[in-house]
Every structure is written in structure tokens, then in C-alpha cells.
Amino acid sequence: MSDWEAVIGLEVHAHLKTRTKMFCRCALEYGAGENTHTCPVCLAHPGALPVMNRCAIEFTIKLGLALECEIAERAIFARKNYFYPDLPKGYQISQYEAPLCGPGRLAIPVDGGEEVVRIGRAHLEEDAAKTVHAGGATGRSVGATASLVDFNRGGTPLLEIVTEPDIRSAEEALRFLRLLRQTIVELGISDAEMEKGTLRADVNVSVRERGEAGYRPRWEIKNMNSFTFIGRAIEAAVRRQIAAHEAGETVVQSTYDYEADTDVLTVHRSKEEADDYRYFPEPDLVPVEPPADLVDSLRAELPELPGARIRRIEPSVGFALANELVSTGNDRKAELLAAEGVEWRAAANVAMNRGDFLPENAPALAAILQANVTREALDRAFAAAAGERIDAADYLAQATVGDESALTPIVDAILAANPDQVATYRGGKEGVLGFFVGQVMRETGGKADPKVVNRLVREKLAP
Ligand SMILES: [Zn+2]
Numbered sequence: 001m002s003d004w005e006a007v008i009g010l011e012v013h014a015h016l017k018t019r020t021k022m023f024c025r026c027a028l029e030y031g032a033g034e035n036t037h038t039c040p041v042c043l044a045h046p047g048a049l050p051v052m053n054r055c056a057i058e059f060t061i062k063l064g065l066a067l068e069c070e071i072a073e074r075a076i077f078a079r080k081n082y083f084y085p086d087l088p089k090g091y092q093i094s095q096y097e098a099p100l101c102g103p104g105r106l107a108i109p110v111d112g113g114e115e116v117v118r119i120g121r122a123h124l125e126e127d128a129a130k131t132v133h134a135g136g137a138t139g140r141s142v143g144a145t146a147s148l149v150d151f152n153r154g155g156t157p158l159l160e161i162v163t164e165p166d167i168r169s170a171e172e173a174l175r176f177l178r179l180l181r182q183t184i185v186e187l188g189i190s191d192a193e194m195e196k197g198t199l200r201a202d203v204n205v206s207v208r209e210r211g212e213a214g215y216r217p218r219w220e221i222k223n224m225n226s227f228t229f230i231g232r233a234i235e236a237a238v239r240r241q242i243a244a245h246e247a248g249e250t251v252v253q254s255t256y257d258y259e260a261d262t263d264v265l266t267v268h269r270s271k272e273e274a275d276d277y278r279y280f281p282e283p284d285l286v287p288v289e290p291p292a293d294l295v296d297s298l299r300a301e302l303p304e305l306p307g308a309r310i311r312r313i314e315p316s317v318g319f320a321l322a323n324e325l326v327s328t329g330n331d332r333k334a335e336l337l338a339a340e341g342v343e344w345r346a347a348a349n350v351a352m353n354r355g356d357f358l359p360e361n362a363p364a365l366a367a368i369l370q371a372n373v374t375r376e377a378l379d380r381a382f383a384a385a386a387g388e389r390i391d392a393a394d395y396l397a398q399a400t401v402g403d404e405s406a407l408t409p410i411v412d413a414i415l416a417a418n419p420d421q422v423a424t425y426r427g428g429k430e431g432v433l434g435f436f437v438g439q440v441m442r443e444t445g446g447k448a449d450p451k452v453v454n455r456l457v458r459e460k461l462a463p
Helices: 054-066 171-187 227-246 290-300 306-317 318-325 331-339 343-351 359-370 375-385 403-418 418-427 429-444 451-460
Strands: 004-015 077-081 091-095 106-112 113-125 128-132 146-150 155-165 201-209 221-225 254-259 264-270
Touching: 004 077, 004 171, 054 113, 054 155, 054 171, 054 290, 091 113, 106 171, 106 306, 106 318, 113 171, 171 201, 171 227, 171 306, 171 318, 201 227, 221 227, 221 264, 227 254, 227 264, 306 318, 306 331, 306 343, 318 331, 318 343, 331 343, 331 359, 359 375, 403 429, 403 451, 418 429, 418 451, 429 451
Parallel strands: 221 254
Antiparallel strands: 004 155, 004 201, 077 091, 106 113, 113 155, 128 146, 201 221, 254 264
16 A cells, blocks of 8 residues: 555635626625626626726735735736636636736644645636526536526626645645635635635645655546535545555546535546637736835735734744634734733633623723622623723722632621531532532622632531
8 A cells, every 4th residue: 555645736716805896897795686786898798898996906916915926017817718608708807827916825834833835826807607507406507497697796806816736635725725714804805705605716636655756637626615525525536536546547637526415526527638718818908017116005004914923922822722813813802911911821711702892991801800800790891891991990899809808707607507508518418518609609799709718618617
């Protein structure tokens, strides 16, 4: 049995969150009634001319900068010719030889190192319209009674990010996709929601023996829209290809569909040669030449990216917690509290278990957290801090009483008033402890520190 490794490359598509479509002024609106956002340009009426969406170009450059890509001085839109009912022009406007963003990289932080995935290119194109297969049980064309086209999606600006085949496992592919998705979302350029179809991925998978140079024929699994299914589809393709190679069978370069309900890959079509889309420069659009000062100002606007934040927080809380905080989007909250003196791990815990709060409330919340107030006061403080400026003094009055000299007489009085329960406890039923603690809490209006009360009651009842 040989030692095999997977060779995986990804093509990720994200719908850009612009107000209007790529080449016309139709509004982008997810979930709008079918064919309510169309015009002569996106329906390809003769003589209608495209006009570039400047915002989409800026969004693409932003993503390119975040992925350390070279930004082209001259990018060219090209026609990609093919026929399909959801493509009224008979071609898609894309970028071919001169994409807006050239080679780059995304470094994924892992414990004790990083995994680097090289980006081959990122370019801008328009999405096709959406074909809906009606009347069948599965929503696929097989068994459908009619196929309808919704042109609302046609012309949506679509960012395509193509990686080099640097990924070696399903888990690594998912780590890459999650970090890329979070980067896209934080840049504010796309909602990148797989379940809504605003983020999709094509996965290229082949295998080779460890140490082998070059690549074997690959399978392309198209249009994946769930992280779980992407992981499973990669594993299924790797399993089947290894089995085929070991049995001496030929693996043919093909595109595949992944059937999630049965966990099976079915051949969509085999292609021994690349498709010929007869690309040529789009004659109705001028080349895109982003001015250097525009690129510089977009670079200056970039926020601190998730990978960098994980690395920065890691020394305070360790890799696992830093990774969890950043990937759940809770790191900024934790950092605000830590900056006000809350111990880092406690701040991380609060950030992950409490709701959002206004940043200007961080000093007040830090003071309240450090003052050991009652749970009820803490709940009230966080509930209020989400929507209005709070004053720590309003909550600090409810500090817990942890002072033994104040609590001891109360504990003594409660034990004296309940001789039967004391006897029960001493007889071995330690569950009665909760009764005493509850009584003390009631006597102090909930302000007693339960940990201290617990200890005092135990000490008093000890034989
Ligand atoms: Zn339109």
C-alpha cells in the first residue's frame, strides 16, 4: 500500500454586496419576486451597452489587498462564450488573461505555525441568471415538468478567487474557506452566506504518492454550497481515486456532482481537454486601470485581518482560545474588557458568553466585573450595556457580600432556626446544604457570595 496525499485547489465565488448589478443599474435584492430586477442590459437586448460598477471594482481590489495580491495596473474584461438558457447574451463578461488581482497568499494560523495557501488570481465577473427546475421532487432537471429562469441574479457582480493546488486535506480546505469567508465578511464586500448562495466553491481534487512530482488527473466538484458537504465530497473523491490508482484503473479528468443525501459523487461530464470558451477582450468596455492613489487609499482602509488578530491575541490566551475568539467574532469585545484591566481569560469568557455591548461601556463593565457584584446585577448591566451608556455606580451598589464577619452571624442564626435540617445533614444527607445556602441568600437579598456561604455552612456543620 502506497502513501498517498491529496492535492486540492479551490475556486471560490462570492456575490459582492453592491447596491446595483455589475454592468447595469438594476438593484440587487436577495429574495425579490422573480424577474422584478431586470433591464435591457442584463436581459441582453440588442444595442444595450454595459457600464462598469465602480464599487464592485473597489471591493475586488480590497479583497486582493487583503490576500496580498498584486493589483493589476491594467485589467481587461473578456467575453467567455458559451450557450446556456440562463445566459441571455450567449457569453459571460469575465476576466481572463488580465485579472484585476494577480498572485497572492492567505496564511492560516495553526497551533505553532501557519499553513500558507497561494492565491493564483482573483477576478471580477458577472453571475448568470438562476434556472429553477419546477415540478420535480428533487429540484433537479431530471423529473422536472418545466425549467424557468429568474433573471434577477443575472449580472450580479461575482468575485472569483482561485487558489494554487496547495491544500493537502479536507480539514485544511475547510480552515482555508472559513478564514477566507471571515475575511470577506469583515471587509464588508459580501455577506458570503453559503445557504443563500452568495458564497459557492468549486473543488479540484487529485491524489499522488507522497514525494511524487507533478499532478495526476483531477476531479472538479462544482457548485458546493456547504462547508460540511465540501469536506465530505473531498474525502469521498480522495478515497475513490486512491482505490482506482491502486487497482490500476485510469482516473479520467472529469467534473462531478456531489449528492449530499447519499454521500455519492456522480460524473457530470468527462473532459479530456479544456473547454474552449473562445475568450476575447470585451469590445464594449475599456480596460480597468486603477489609479495608484485609489489602491493606496483602499490599502489604508483595510481593517486588521482575522489571521493577524489571532497572532496578536495568542500570547495572552493561547492559540485555541485566540482562534475561537476571533473566528466567533468575539475578540474585539474581549480586548475592550482586557484593556480595562479584566484578566484576559475572564474577558474571553465574558465575551463569548454575554451579548454585545457598546464599546464606550467597556470601562463601566470592567469595573462591575471586577467588583464581584451579584449575578442579577451583572445580567442587568450587560442587558443595558447593549443599547445605552451605563453608569457603573448603578450596579456596584449590588456588590456581593463576601465578608465573613458579616455573613457568619446570619449563618449561625439560620442553623439555630433549623435544628431538624442540621440533624439530617449530620446524619449523612449532604444535599441539605443547598437548603441552608438558599436561606442565607434569601436573608441577604441575594447579595451574599455563594462560594463563601457554602464554605461557612460546611465549616459550621462539620462534626
Ligand atoms: Zn439590469
